[in-house]
Amino acid sequence: MIELLPLLLFVVVFIVLLFGYPVAFSLAGSALLFAAIGYVTETFDPVFLEAIPNRIQGILSNELLIAIPLFVFMGVMLEKSKIAEELLDTMGQVFGGMAGGLGLSVTLVGMLLAASTGIVGATVVTMGLLSLPTMLRRGYSPEISTGIICASGTLGQIIPPSIVLVLLGDVISSSYQQAQLDQGIFAPDSVTVGDLFFGALIPGLILVSLYALYIIVIAIISPEKVPPIPEDERKVSKELWMQVLTVLIPPILLIVLVLGSILGGIATPTEAASVGSVGAIVLSCFKRTFNLNILQKVMRSTTEVTAMVFMILIGASVFSLVFRGFGGDDLVRNFLVDLPGGVFGAVLLVMIVMFLLGFFLDFIEITFVVIPIVAPILLTMGLDPVWLGIMIALNLQTSFLTPPFGFSLFYLRGVAPDSISTPQIYRGVIPFIGIQLFVLGLLAYWPALATWLPNVVYG
Structure with missing residues (x-):
């Protein structure tokens, strides 16, 4: 029975989370309760x-x-500066003349917003408010419209600069160093966020391309589901291309400043993020949308998100310590090592478990609770840390789309008109979940998709 206490702790935390209690307090509170029980029964060392x-x-x-x-x-x-609104309008005009053009424009804008903001909730809500009414008015299928918006919004999870990759960079680096120490390497190497940024570029672009290909296939097979914009509502070429230049240059310049400085080794992710923050203020001033009221709202949102992330991280640290105190890491290690299929079987099981957890838990919870437990074990088996990090990032991306608790689904449900039913939103994301799983399988079969670029850059 004592050997099962770590698993019982995990089950209790999962049940408490399903009751809707705050994540950070659920993790820390359940862990401390089990630690107290373990101390009384002399099965846990309070050290x-x-x-x-x-x-x-x-x-x-x-x-x-x-x-x-x-x-x-x-x-x-950037959300408050109306850049997303201008991008959607402009890209819609560029591609609107073809069947599926509005869908393609939403996908491309989702990619640009991912590369400039990395905030899934803001992207989904913005595109839901601006694009969904237009797509429905043009005769787009509700399922296809909602699926495109939800899936495009999640691109911020994998395309740099992604907050997921920043968090994973810290967790994977610590896990990699722990794995090296376990193998007797006392001057361990580390994995940087820049490594993961480079590793995510090719899989991210493949994902965007497959989204676009899916929309094009729908346009060929069932053009009535994704009709073009009527000709009398399109802008003339000269006027349109001037608008394209003025709308695209600012966000692309910001992307180059932030990502270019990180990938070029000029700045650390923290330094580049500070440049991006100043750049966002400058762009907001340029668009004449900056004022003290906007600044106050932005700072409040930033404080709320940051406090949530750090409180979850602290709660997860307490959970991790108690889990290890009960011998949970040894239990997981022995289980994964003894699995049939060796490394392949261990990786497959971990990916399946993460995918299933994504139905109920947020990516932050999975990142801070599950990955520190399994990553050192998998890395000890000889896996490439960058490849493993990108595999996990792609897997966690599906947690935003998988019912019943996919956050992108909630974000869109909150701004979608009443004529759109929740089952329609669920049906709309299923093809995109399939695309994400296909890319995950492709990366598993061909690890060089994630490792080639970092190896070329860093030698």
Whole structure:
């Protein structure tokens, strides 16, 4: 029975989360309750809890994690500056003359917003408010419209600069160093966020291309589901291309400044995020949308998101310590090592478990609770840390789309008109979940999709 306590702890946390209690307090509270029970029954050594202050200090002094509030600030500021609105209108005019053109424009804008903000909720809500009424008015199928918007919004999970990749960079680096120490390597290498950014570029572009291909196929097979914009509502070429230049240049310039400085080794992710935050303010001033009221709203949203992330991280650290105190890491290690199929079987099981957890848990919870447990074990088996990080990132991306608790579905449900039913939204995302799983399988079969670019850049 004692050996099953770590699993029982995990089950209790899962049940508490399903009751709707805050994640951070659910993790820490359940862990401390089990620690108290373990102390009374002499099955838990309280010395593990003595590491909590050091863990919290390490979290709050981690320079990499400062990038999170800066990237959030940049994303929310860009949302308030109406850049997304102008991009959607312009791209809709460029591609609107062809069947499926509005769908393609939403996908491309989703990619640009992902590369400039990385905030899924803001992207989905913005495109839901601006694009969904237009697509429905043009005769687009409700399922296809909602599926395109939800899936395009999740591109911020995999296309740099992604908050998921920033968080994963910290967790994977710690796991990789732990795996090397377990193997007797006392001068361990590390994995940087830049490694993951480079590794995510090719899979991210493949994902965007397959989204676009799916829309084109629908346009060929059933053009009535994705009709073009009537000719009398399109802008003339000269006027349109001038608008394209003025609308595209600012966000592309910001993307180059932020991503280029990171990928070029000129700045750390934290430094680049600060440049992006200032750049977002400059763009907002340029668009004449910046004022103290907007700044106050942006700062409030940034504070709320940042506080949530750091509280979850602290709660997950407490959970991790108690889980290890009960021998949970040894239990998981022995189980994965003894699986049939060796490394392949272990990776397959972990990916399946993460995918299923994504039906009920947010990516932040999975990142901070599950990955620190399984990643050191998988990396000890000889897996490439960048490849494993991108595999996990792609898998976590599906958590935004999988019913019943996919956050993109909730975001869109909150702004969609009453004529759109929840089952229609669920049906709309199924093909895109299939595309994401296909890319995940492609990456599993061909790891070079994630490892080739970092190896070329860093040698």
